[in-house]
Amino acid sequence: MPKIVLIEDEIQLAENTKIILEINGFNCFVANRGQEGIDLIASINPNLVICDINLDEIDGYEILRQIRSNPLFLNLPFVFLTARADFVDKRRGMNAGADDFLTKPFNAKVLIETIQARLAMSSQKKESVGIEIKKNAIDVFYHVSNHEYLTPLNGIINLSEIALDMVRNKQTSDIESLLEGIYSSGNRMLRTTRKLLWYNQLSNSVNPWKNVLGANSQINAIKFLHEIVDSVTKSSLKIFDINIKSNVTYLYGYDENLIQIMFTELIQNIVNFADHNRKVYINARFENDFLVLIIRNHYLDNYTITTEDIKPFYQAHNPKDMNGTGLGLYIVKEWIELISGGFEVKGENQLFDVIIKIPVSL
Template sequence: MPKIVLVEDELQLAENTKLILEINGFECFVANKGQEGIDLITSINPCLVICDINLDEIDGYEILRQIRLNPQFLNLPFIFLTARADFVDKRKGMNSGADDFLTKPYNARVLVETIRARLELSNQKKESVGIEIKKNAIDVFYHVSNHEYLTPLNGIINLSEIALDMVRNKQTFDIEPLLEGIYTSGNRMLRTTRKLLWYNQLSNAVNPWKNVLGANSQINVIKFLQDIVDSATKSSLKIFDINIKSNVTYLYGYDESLIQIMFMELIQNVVNFADSNRKVYIEARLENDFLVLIIRNHYSENYTLTTEEIKPFYQAHNPKDMNGTGLGLYIVKEWVESINGQFEVKGENQLFDIVIKISINA
């Protein structure tokens, strides 16, 4: 049953409209004040909103403005129900992102037909967007598979073959670099597989990290960060000057292997895309029982990137030159938000900042 939020301060009109909608197969939730309407929309997550313009304190235009600030409600069908319906009102409403206008007193049949038409159009848009996203995801996945699976897999097979020949010929004195290469390629495939599995769960509204805790774990932050940097840069052909500082001593209660994976994605992003001729700064600050981790580096080219653009399979550089899955920052962002933390990125004029904020106690 489609859910509709009605924001109307005329109590009798609100009750009558609610009754009409319920008779016609809709579930209607009513708010009589502006802020109450915003809260109701946020909590109910309706299929459509009907809102009066003339409300006390917060009018309909402001409700629409605030709702559209939330990416979740960017395409939510929004109908103004108002006694004022001159050209100026309509233009202002449409410029604010309204989908339709109905003038009071309204005709019940017209109201229902307008709602159904808007819901049908909304469903068509969702289907169209869903198909395009799947198509793009599949296209990118095939490209990623070529690079992120076949390249390290070939490395594992070829290096293993050489190592086996050396063992058979009892020439194992120089075998360590081969084993390191196999280990590095295997880890690369593991990282790719893990991210794709997590992405699959997230796209199906499943939290991959639910109930993942480290019990009484205690993580030494500065040592932890240094170990991750050493590991990430070990196999890189580029040499980085990375400055690490922290006034946070420990993190408590986190699963160390999981948080290591997440922080590694952040550092790996630096290794993959940063200008190695510029210093990289990593700082961990303690702010009111929160760890604020700041990673600042310079891109080797001029890219623009914002937090809102962090989506699956998206990279700031040319996607035709895909290096990696385009899932790393997206996965970290989803994990941070799943533990009620904050995640922010900003890339502009070659300067790239990543900021995450998480509680020091999981």
């Protein structure tokens, strides 16, 4: 049922309009004051807003300005309801981003037709945006796949060719470094392939935890984390100073492989993109039956990122042109949300925080 916010200070008109909307299959939420309407829109995320222009304290134009300043409501259908709809008012409203006007008094038929038309246009717009997003994702995936597969594949082929020549010529004294390079390139391809498989799982609504819920397992979370840090940083050419502080001991009922994947992706993110000349802080603690893990580090470049930015293949869109698929943090975020946990990312002025919350016991 479509949700509509009606902002109208004439109480009787608001009540009558609410009845008309609900009879016609809409779920109507009413606010009689401007700020109340702004708060209501933010809390329920409606499909459409009907707003009177002449309100006390905050008028309709200011409400529209504040709503349009929020990226979440940039395309929210917004219809002005007013007793005066001359050319000047309409121009001002349209310049502010209004979609339509209804002039008081109005009849029920016009009201419903206007709403239906605006909802239909909004649906078409979302569909067009969805098609464009899919097209961009395909383009980005092609770019990422080429880089993330061809680079290590070239390494494997070229290093293998050199190693074969050395073996044929019985010059094997320095072959160990070549084999390490081949092994490293193969692991990079394996990580990329696994991420794409996990992403495909999520895209098809497959819950990776479904077979382990209630399992009788016990994981020493911090010992596990130390081992992953040692393993990931050992394979890196950079030297990291990672300080782990914790009062956490065990997690219960989890699949060890999934926890390893999540922790590894978080640490790998640091190794790939953080400034290795700055210390990395990892704090883990118990909080209301949750493990709270806070990772703080400094990125090499200065840009802003929020939790909302963590989307499939986002990394490839980054203007700093970092390597990677951009799927690592997205997969961790989605997996955590599937077990009613919390995931938050904050990045600004080179300081980057990742905060996760997962239940101590599944």
